[in-house]
Amino acid sequence: MSRTKRPINIRDVARAAGVSTMTVSRVINNPAVVAPLTRERVQQVIDELKYTPSSVARSLRSSRTYTIGLITVDFADHFFANLSVGAELEARRRGFRVMLSSTERNPNNEREFVTLLAEQRVDGILLARDAIQVPRDPLTDPLPVDVPIVSTGFFRPELALCSVDIDNVDGGRLATDHLLDHGHRRIAILTGPVDHKAAVDRLEGYQLALSRAGIKLDPHLIVHAHGRQPDDGYMAMNELIQREVNFSAVFVYSDALAIGAMRSLRRAGLRIPDDVSIVAYDNIDFAAFTDPPLTTVQQPIQELGALATRILIEYIETGERPVPITILRCFLVERGSVKSRPPE
Amino acid sequence: MSRTKRPINIRDVARAAGVSTMTVSRVINNPAVVAPLTRERVQQVIDELKYTPSSVARSLRSSRTYTIGLITVDFADHFFANLSVGAELEARRRGFRVMLSSTERNPNNEREFVTLLAEQRVDGILLARDAIQVPRDPLTDPLPVDVPIVSTGFFRPELALCSVDIDNVDGGRLATDHLLDHGHRRIAILTGPVDHKAAVDRLEGYQLALSRAGIKLDPHLIVHAHGRQPDDGYMAMNELIQREVNFSAVFVYSDALAIGAMRSLRRAGLRIPDDVSIVAYDNIDFAAFTDPPLTTVQQPIQELGALATRILIEYIETGERPVPITILRCFLVERGSVKSRPPE
DNA sequence: TTGTAGGCGTTATCAA
């Protein structure tokens, strides 16, 4: 069983090439200073023996692993999957590897993972947090380790964690303005659960847009869904309809909720967008294929992952704590769920 | 800037506790063998100093990293995202870490990543391959490294890579049998692009089921989509309809294609499931919310990731090459897109 | 029960 044999090391190469290990090391890391003839001979031996330098030994020597730890809530989730892709791409581009950990949506696992990653001596940690409010931040207590951390999701000034995030207030504003621009005045909002930070933020953006437009807020037009599934959107829309308040448009917290909400509207005999216009949020793959296709706010998720990673790596390289918070803007993807409301 | 200071090492602890490094090491790895009093004192110092043993040094010493490399095509993709989740969970449960790499759907990157991971001295590699046929397997040439690899996707006997996969032939059989059980006899198939192994396999399953049921194959009932997007399904279904062959049911390669196919059917004035029954494949989140909700074949993707990881880790631990190929079965998720066809 | 010595594979430093 060939696996038991020890991998080729730098000494094997040195011996076979008749040079010292230092020369081999130089051929790998700084070939210019090695005499061309020597260099060539050594390189040939390296190829023949299929020598790959051990990152482990290098890391021990240099106390750098060129690895970042990525702690994520659940990377099968559309948001975190895309964030991870962005992070991995950016890390690779900069010569870093990514080590994965999923908290399985339990924030209390964060501490454990930070410790684990510290043990791995990762150069830094990217903490891709959920936007769900937690009674007590598991990282509030002084951390067991002193490693650069950049987080996504919550901004916690008391942690002095640097955070990169998406501007959900502006996203809510954007969606609402789009409906206002189409002449709507009675605009409802079907937002997410109250413990979702993003739900609160998007609601704030909605309120902001309305108040700027000089429209008085009607609390009857505000519903919170109880979860993130289409069914929750269905039920929330049912509730809105039961209130028998007049509205010609809705801003819905997410595409997933919108799918349920649309079903509820149809069941109530309301046509989309003729009777009710909808702007949703996320632009999941499916949003282009609902009936009608959803106009929706898209978040630059991959960019978020990439930017957070870039900031983290700069933090690692320079040792300078980055600006505490950086915000990324959403943009609108227009499709068929919004219709102009002719002035009456 | 506190980051520059060197992390606490075992010698710092030993000194502070007035013992040798070996005693500290034993407190960590084999506490039973240390005198209770000593143990307690050392443990206290460990806690005070927040000492975390360096995995890097351990790995150098033991030539084990307890890390597996995961090479994936694109882990924002539903399939690979779930596979990765399964892999990470299983790895963690067994005390392994996961290092991520994405080939961005370019199989030629595989070699590079294998080398990179070998440099990291990962204990093994999980190769989550795409099921797209490639003119030449980039790993066919002898690998530069001798590390346990388990793959998913293609089985390559010539590589002597062990492979874990999902039984797509049986999945196609399952879908078709379901339609047969509902009395359908004229069953079309809208399968994937010809270079997708899974598309070929599912077609084979379809043929198998029909032939077992004593139904003669009608090539006019077979269409290949040109891509994986809903639009490709739309166009493929248009083609099928244009052929003006009679059919009362379709087995569609994926939920994504089915979404487009349903649109095409509706446009042609065909009702689902009254005029045409559909069984699709994948059970993506959205499948429950189409109109009607899709009956679909679900693949045990997370289990696939977990099983492949388990096999890989066993390979690592025992050094024994696992059985070359292991197959996992799909199951049917019944919803509203299939209706019995009354015997005429 | 505890300690000493040595080496895992690499590279910075200094010397030749």
Place this chain on the structure above:
DNA sequence: TTGATAACGCCTACAA
């Protein structure tokens, strides 16, 4: 231009 030496942090083997 090349080489000898030492050290990174840990743990196996052996000794006390």
